Amino acid sequence: MIRAVSLTKKFDSRVAVDHLDFEIPRGQVVGFLGPNGAGKTTTMRLLTAYLPPDEGRAELMGQDVSADPLSVRQRLGYLPENNPLYDDFELTDSLHYVAKLRGLNDPKERWERVKLVLRACGLKREIGKKVGELSKGYRQRLGLAQAIVHDPDVLILDEPTSGLDPNQVQEVRSLIRELRQEKTVLLSTHILPEVTATCDRVIIINSGRIVADGTPEQISGDVQNKNRLYIELKGPREAIETSFQGLEGATSVRPESQTGSGCSGFIIESEAGRDLREEVFNLASLKRWPIMAMRQEKLSLEEVFRKLTQSQ
Amino acid sequence: MRQSLFQSNAVKTLALRGLRGYFETPSAYVALFVFYLLAGYLFAFPLFLLGQASIKSLMDFAPLLLSFLIPALTMGLISEEIKSGTFETLATLPLQDWDIVLGKYLGFAGLALTAVGGLLFFPLALSALVQPQSGVDWGESLGILAGLAWLSLMYGAAGLFASSLTKNQIVAFVSSFMISFFFFVCGKFAGLLPGPLGGLAEFVGVDSHLSNMAKGVLDTRDLLYFLSVIAAFLYLTVERLQARRF
Numbered sequence A: 001m002i003r004a005v006s007l008t009k010k011f012d013s014r015v016a017v018d019h020l021d022f023e024i025p026r027g028q029v030v031g032f033l034g035p036n037g038a039g040k041t042t043t044m045r046l047l048t049a050y051l052p053p054d055e056g057r058a059e060l061m062g063q064d065v066s067a068d069p070l071s072v073r074q075r076l077g078y079l080p081e082n083n084p085l086y087d088d089f090e091l092t093d094s095l096h097y098v099a100k101l102r103g104l105n106d107p108k109e110r111w112e113r114v115k116l117v118l119r120a121c122g123l124k125r126e127i128g129k130k131v132g133e134l135s136k137g138y139r140q141r142l143g144l145a146q147a148i149v150h151d152p153d154v155l156i157l158d159e160p161t162s163g164l165d166p167n168q169v170q171e172v173r174s175l176i177r178e179l180r181q182e183k184t185v186l187l188s189t190h191i192l193p194e195v196t197a198t199c200d201r202v203i204i205i206n207s208g209r210i211v212a213d214g215t216p217e218q219i220s221g222d223v224q225n226k227n228r229l230y231i232e233l234k235g236p237r238e239a240i241e242t243s244f245q246g247l248e249g250a251t252s253v254r255p256e257s258q259t260g261s262g263c264s265g266f267i268i269e270s271e272a273g274r275d276l277r278e279e280v281f282n283l284a285s286l287k288r289w290p291i292m293a294m295r296q297e298k299l300s301l302e303e304v305f306r307k308l309t310q311s312q
Numbered sequence B: 001m002r003q004s005l006f007q008s009n010a011v012k013t014l015a016l017r018g019l020r021g022y023f024e025t026p027s028a029y030v031a032l033f034v035f036y037l038l039a040g041y042l043f044a045f046p047l048f049l050l051g052q053a054s055i056k057s058l059m060d061f062a063p064l065l066l067s068f069l070i071p072a073l074t075m076g077l078i079s080e081e082i083k084s085g086t087f088e089t090l091a092t093l094p095l096q097d098w099d100i101v102l103g104k105y106l107g108f109a110g111l112a113l114t115a116v117g118g119l120l121f122f123p124l125a126l127s128a129l130v131q132p133q134s135g136v137d138w139g140e141s142l143g144i145l146a147g148l149a150w151l152s153l154m155y156g157a158a159g160l161f162a163s164s165l166t167k168n169q170i171v172a173f174v175s176s177f178m179i180s181f182f183f184f185v186c187g188k189f190a191g192l193l194p195g196p197l198g199g200l201a202e203f204v205g206v207d208s209h210l211s212n213m214a215k216g217v218l219d220t221r222d223l224l225y226f227l228s229v230i231a232a233f234l235y236l237t238v239e240r241l242q243a244r245r246f
Helices: A040-047 A069-074 A091-102 A108-122 A138-147 A164-181 A191-198 A216-224 A237-245 A275-287 A302-311 B010-022 B025-052 B056-074 B078-084 B088-092 B098-118 B122-128 B136-165 B170-191 B195-204 B207-214 B220-242
Strands: A002-011 A014-024 A029-033 A054-058 A076-079 A154-158 A186-187 A199-206 A207-212 A226-234 A249-261 A264-269 A291-297
Touching: A002 A040, A002 B078, A014 A040, A014 A054, A014 A199, A014 A207, A029 A040, A029 A191, A029 B207, A040 A054, A040 A154, A040 A186, A054 A069, A069 A076, A076 A138, A091 A108, A091 A138, A138 A154, A138 A164, A164 A186, A164 A191, A164 A216, A186 A191, A191 A302, A191 B195, A199 A216, A199 A302, A207 A216, A207 A302, A216 A302, A216 B170, A226 A275, A237 A264, A237 A275, A237 B136, A264 A291, A275 A291, A275 B010, A302 B122, B010 B098, B025 B056, B025 B098, B025 B122, B056 B098, B056 B136, B056 B170, B056 B207, B078 B088, B078 B098, B078 B136, B098 B220, B122 B136, B136 B220, B170 B195, B170 B207, B207 B220
Parallel strands: A029 A186, A029 A199, A076 A154, A154 A186
Antiparallel strands: A002 A014, A002 A054, A199 A207, A226 A264, A226 A291, A249 A264
16 A cells, blocks of 8 residues: 655755665554654655655555656645644635645535544534634644545555644544544654554654564564563462473573562563463462463563664 | 646636635735825826826836735745645645646736736726817727736746745745846846847846837737746746755
């Protein structure tokens, strides 16, 4: 659905996007992460044919965007950075204007679509207001409504929740979650919980290059290089530690703080991809040490992000 | 499939929006008010003081007046879109840059032609005032109005180009005025320059083309002059926008 093939963009001597390669299949919601200036916006501008690439190509729905930008844009919804809007328009006029420019020339059909997106984006209460009078949250919804008014297959959203308060962020996120059922979405953000909340997959870029690509879990696993399991049991502390050390695949066992009522916590590390939870459970039940808690310890996305984008 | 130069529906939508936009802010009202006030003065002064029943005096001053007023109407056309970021929205809709440029230009042209059309009031008023036997020279009057209309359209194209150069409306205004003023003043120096250079200056300046029209003479060479300057500026605007360097 969305494909970048060796996509490159230079501004004078600075390389903003450096041979990016990725492919996003239909129906996936992908978070595009990276520090400021990493090349997120430029990549999005290349994908929407706003800017021409210097090398490589961008494809949407199997078509090279530079070869036939108009027909590609018919099926694309794009929310540019900072959500630019015409403040002098009345809310519905603004939607009609964009819908007309998108080729929805039949007034009846256009009205249907406008009504539909007004409802979908929760904008009905604001009808009659000028765009300039809308609160930031509603402006963002209007930006989204303009991007989806023609029912596109692909949505590219540049920081759709930046500058919103937590409630508004939540609202816009749930709107995006509703869209995911039928559309392919690429959204850029530097708000990390957003990715875990809305995205199936994350692409992290830094200095115009991809530094990680996968599900949030995969990425933190890759960066971590090993599996960490936290377990809390009731039983004799030393005996437990020795038993676990004998477990096949365990590279280290570290006692954690002792909690009340005879419980002890341990961190068991194994190689990446080696999941010890089943063995740990079997051993504990054999020894009749009741398991009070067990979880896989992951690096948070924040830690992963910092590790990946600061190491270069 | 070969694409046409522009899409008429999109151009119409953009033009109507532009025209409407003028009347949602005071700018168009102020510009029109100043325009008619000065035009009224230029018309009434010779009429009542010199007893001259003609709108000729408009032709002497209106070109200079328009070189101020037209930039005021065109300065925000593109610079405002660049500044607010809405240009990116427009440019990623299924529109070509020619659609955007033509739409913006025709929106302006609608206002400019209405403004010049409003000057018809003066010859109409004259024909009501003067003796029927002396009459109003309609050939001359319509020629003058046609000349002013073409001049406004030409200054407007230059103004649109200037507006695509910068995010700053004031800078757009000043550059637009400078371009318009160049065309205004060029013909005036023609007599001072030697031989072929003088001829060139005369051809580039607006004076020689306007004076033909003011006599009621419609020469295709004059039309070609206005049309080619307009086309050149529209083309430059498209080229400028395509570079996407703001």
